[in-house]
Amino acid sequence: MINAELAVNTCALSLSPANLNFQQVSFSQFENSATTAQTVDLNISCSWPATGISLKFSPAAGVAASSTSLMKTGLSGVGLALSWKNATGTDFTPLELNKSFAPASTTLSKNSETLGQFQLLPKQIPGETLQAGNVNTSLTVEVTYD
Numbered sequence: 001m002i003n004a005e006l007a008v009n010t011c012a013l014s015l016s017p018a019n020l021n022f023q024q025v026s027f028s029q030f031e032n033s034a035t036t037a038q039t040v041d042l043n044i045s046c047s048w049p050a051t052g053i054s055l056k057f058s059p060a061a062g063v064a065a066s067s068t069s070l071m072k073t074g075l076s077g078v079g080l081a082l083s084w085k086n087a088t089g090t091d092f093t094p095l096e097l098n099k100s101f102a103p104a105s106t107t108l109s110k111n112s113e114t115l116g117q118f119q120l121l122p123k124q125i126p127g128e129t130l131q132a133g134n135v136n137t138s139l140t141v142e143v144t145y146d
Contacts, residue, residue, distance in 0.1 A: 011046040011108075013143050022122055022135075030078075030124040037083075037092075037121035044143065045112035052146035053106040055115065057082055058098050060138040066126045069094040073137045077130035080120040082139075087114045100144070108145075115143075 020038045029035050042055075059071035059080075070079040083092035086104035095101070095118070103115050120139070124130060 011044050011050055011143065011145060013141065014043045014045070015141065016041045016043065020120060025122050027130055027132075030122070030130055033123075035122040037081075037119040039117050039119050041117050042115045042141065043112055044108060044115055046108050046145070050108045050145040051106065052144075053108060053115070054100045054102050054144050056098065056100045056142040056144075057095065057118070058140040058142065060140070063097045064125045067094075068096040068099070070123060070125060071097055071120075071137075071139065072125070073135040075131045075133050075135055077125050077128035078135060079123050079125040080137075080139075081123045083119045083121070084116060085118075086116045089116070092117075092119050100142075 017040060020040070022035075022038065025035055044050075044053075061072040061074045064070040064072055064079050067081070069082050071082060072079055082095050082097060084095040084101075085092045088104055105113065105115060
């Protein structure tokens with residue numbers, strides 16, 4: 001008799017907070033670059049020691065022509081600038097959207113770990129007229145691993 005067991009290796013990703021609300025942002029805040037960024041923790045938990053970790057951030061509304069780190073929101077002139085900080089890092093740096101990158105930690109234990117943090121900063125898209133209204137958009141966070 002032969003017994004076999006199929007093991008499915010999986011990782012679970014969690015964002016904290018999972019939803020952001022920038023409340024009301026005024027035209028003068030955009031014009032004076034006086035908006036406030038919101039920070040999201042990116043955590044992962046794997047059922048085995050995962051290796052070859054890479055991440056990619058893809059905005060639903062696309063990327064502004066003026067900057068690869070500025071996502072569109074669906075409102076003219078209103079964007080969200082993306083920046084990243086590794087778990088062991090001290091500073092946030094602009095991050096290119098729709099492009100895979102390897103975080104500082106590419107090998108994970110079986111435990112829950114923090115991959116890093118990202119920030120979204122409301123920012124005016126250069127060359128576009130600011131449009132008033134509510135923003136309701138999404139950003140897909142893709143994690144690949146071996």
